Amino acid sequence: MSYVVTLPAQYNRLFSVHLYWVSHGLLLLRSGKTNQHPSRLDILFSDVRWMALPAWFEGIRIELGGLSDIPLPLTAKIKQEAHLMTVFRVVSQGVAHCLIAGAGVRVAEDQADYGADSVLLADLDFRAFVAPLRTQAQHGASPNGGPGELSGNSGARGGPPSVS
Numbered sequence: 526m527s528y529v530v531t532l533p534a535q536y537n538r539l540f541s542v543h544l545y546w547v548s549h550g551l552l553l554l555r556s557g558k559t560n561q562h563p564s565r566l567d568i569l570f571s572d573v574r575w576m577a578l579p580a581w582f583e584g585i586r587i588e589l590g591g592l593s594d595i596p597l598p599l600t601a602k603i604k605q606e607a608h609l610m611t612v613f614r615v616v617s618q619g620v621a622h623c624l625i626a627g628a629g630v631r632v633a634e635d636q637a638d639y640g641a642d643s644v645l646l647a648d649l650d651f652r653a654f655v656a657p658l659r660t661q662a663q664h665g666a667s668p669n670g671g672p673g674e675l676s677g678n679s680g681a682r683g684g685p686p687s688v689s
Contacts, residue, residue, distance in 0.1 A: 527632065527644055528633075529630065530632045533586055533587060533589075534587045534588075536556065536586075539556060540555065540556045540566075540582040541554070541581050542579075542580050542581075543567075543643075545576075549649070551569065553567055553643060554582070554585070555643070557639035563636075565634070565637050566632065567633045567643045568630060569630070569631040569632075570613065570624060570630055572626050573626040574607075574626065575624065575625040576622075576624035576625070577623055578622045579617070579622065582617040584617060584618065585616065585617050586616040587613060587616075589614070590614035592607055592612060594614055594621065594623050603625065610627060611625070611626060611627065613625075613630070
């Protein structure tokens with residue numbers, strides 16, 4: 526089941542930044558199944574232009590914010606676009622974090638395992654992007670164009686984290 530959530534929305538679960546896809550502006554926060562929560566919960570922000578978020582959240586409240594909530598200076602380009610976007614406050618353990626994105630936040634709850642594809646991203650095939658990376662690694666090239674391997678790469682040489 527997926528839906529556009531009415532804000533403010535609060536979830537008393539552990540979440541992580543599961544995916545940020547720069548070219549599509551997609552930010553997926555995910556909470557896996559636990560003994561206390563027998564379902565997986567995905568939260569999707571679209572058209573993300575700016576964010577200041579931690580990797581993990583222990584409980585979150587998502588609410589509408591304003592440009593005055595942004596804790597850092599914005600670039601001129603982001604300032605130009607910000608009036609067309611929505612500022613979201615993501616509050617966790619009393620600390621407010623912010624992001625600027627398109628209107629609307631989608632949520633999906635299901636019984637899938639943590640690593641399974643999200644129903645919120647059903648139209649996107651991420652495996653198509655992993656296959657070329659594996660091919661480059663087999664031929665001794667790293668995704669950043671230089672020599673190297675993907676396996677065990679921490680990203681320190683400019684490439685992405687390990688892909689298996």
